Amino acid sequence: MHNAALEVLELDWTYLAFEVHPDTLASTLRGARDLGVLGLNLTLPHKLLAMPLMDVLDDSAETYGAVNTVIYESQTSSGEWMPVGQLPEIRGPVRMRGANTDADALLRSLGEDLGIEPRSARILLLGAGGAARAAALRLADEGVGELWLVNRTTSKAEELAAEIRLRNPAVGVEVGYPSDTVDVVLNATSLGMKAGDPLPWDPARFSLDRADGVYDMVYRPAETVLLETARRSGCRTANGLGMLLYQGAAALELWTGRPAPVDAMRSALVSEVYGAP
Numbered sequence: 001m002h003n004a005a006l007e008v009l010e011l012d013w014t015y016l017a018f019e020v021h022p023d024t025l026a027s028t029l030r031g032a033r034d035l036g037v038l039g040l041n042l043t044l045p046h047k048l049l050a051m052p053l054m055d056v057l058d059d060s061a062e063t064y065g066a067v068n069t070v071i072y073e074s075q076t077s078s079g080e081w082m083p084v085g086q087l088p089e090i091r092g093p094v095r096m097r098g099a100n101t102d103a104d105a106l107l108r109s110l111g112e113d114l115g116i117e118p119r120s121a122r123i124l125l126l127g128a129g130g131a132a133r134a135a136a137l138r139l140a141d142e143g144v145g146e147l148w149l150v151n152r153t154t155s156k157a158e159e160l161a162a163e164i165r166l167r168n169p170a171v172g173v174e175v176g177y178p179s180d181t182v183d184v185v186l187n188a189t190s191l192g193m194k195a196g197d198p199l200p201w202d203p204a205r206f207s208l209d210r211a212d213g214v215y216d217m218v219y220r221p222a223e224t225v226l227l228e229t230a231r232r233s234g235c236r237t238a239n240g241l242g243m244l245l246y247q248g249a250a251a252l253e254l255w256t257g258r259p260a261p262v263d264a265m266r267s268a269l270v271s272e273v274y275g276a277p
């Protein structure tokens with residue numbers, strides 16, 4: 001999706017994927033800086049490991065405790081730090097700024113794909129890992145109506161609930177299943193990616209008849225077992241492709257300082273992930 005965008009923006013840049021061992025993350029980030037790389041995206045497990053390696057963190061990374069976008073920055077003649085991709089030349093030191101574009105991307109996708117307006121929505125969130133944490137904290141900041149947290153390791157859901165109560169005391173957050181209806185069930189566990197994965201929640205404890213929509217952060221396969229079950233129960237459904245798209249679009253805007261060509265990015269992403277139509 002990034003290379004499609006770079007073509008539209010007529011930028012002579014290229015976006016490449018590298019597999020990096022966690023033990024070499026620090027030297028990889030420094031090496032990329034020294035090679036003149038303009039920016040990077042990080043995925044698991046690097047999102048958390050990169051936090052202490054950044055020279056400066058955006059509020060987004062600080063809040064969600066994870067970095068998915070690195071921007072290499074240098075100083076202008078007046079001393080202002082700017083992304084190197086937006087500078088005519090690099091002079092002086094280059095620093096690494098860490099940002100997180102995942103949480104905003106989720107909100108945008110929830111709105112576009114399911115018409116969910118987080119403020120006052122009732123949400124059952126499955127998972128308490130990095131993605132769930134970012135989602136829960138962002139939803140709480142938006143003034144979500146009520147949040148239920150369910151995770152295999154209940155202590156992690158309890159820790160997350162405690163963090164939300166501290167940051168947003170007005171937000172109703174509980175660990176466990178709701179007894180009433182919800183606007184959306186949001187899967188932020190990694191279950192659903194592999195064939196044969198079990199459902200990410202206990203259907204005996206909560207029936208999808210009580211959910212209006214179901215959003216699965218997993219996007220491959222396009223229809224997970226959760227989404228198939230939800231569709232059969234009459235729920236509106238969406239997978240995580242929109243979230244993937246918008247976190248990438250936001251990262252591109254940070255590097256280039258220009259609006260991302262979202263339509264070109266979406267079609268490149270769809271054909272890359274699901275194959276040409």
Ligand SMILES: NC(=O)c1ccc[n+]([C@@H]2O[C@H](COP(=O)([O-])OP(=O)(O)OC[C@H]3O[C@@H](n4cnc5c(N)ncnc54)[C@H](OP(=O)(O)O)[C@@H]3O)[C@@H](O)[C@H]2O)c1
Pocket residue numbers: 044102126127128129130131132151152153156188189190191193200217218219240241243244245247
């Ligand atoms: N669409 C997007 O753009 C986007 C962006 C970010 C993440 N994601 C997706 O979101 C998912 C979670 O990512 P993450 O970064 O939060 O990963 P993570 O930090 O490793 O968290 C994994 C979560 O899944 C749960 N889990 C894993 N295996 C399980 C099992 N066998 N049974 C029950 N629960 C299980 C974990 O529960 P425990 O706490 O009990 O281990 C934890 O809540 C992944 O599928 C990832 O691809 C999508």
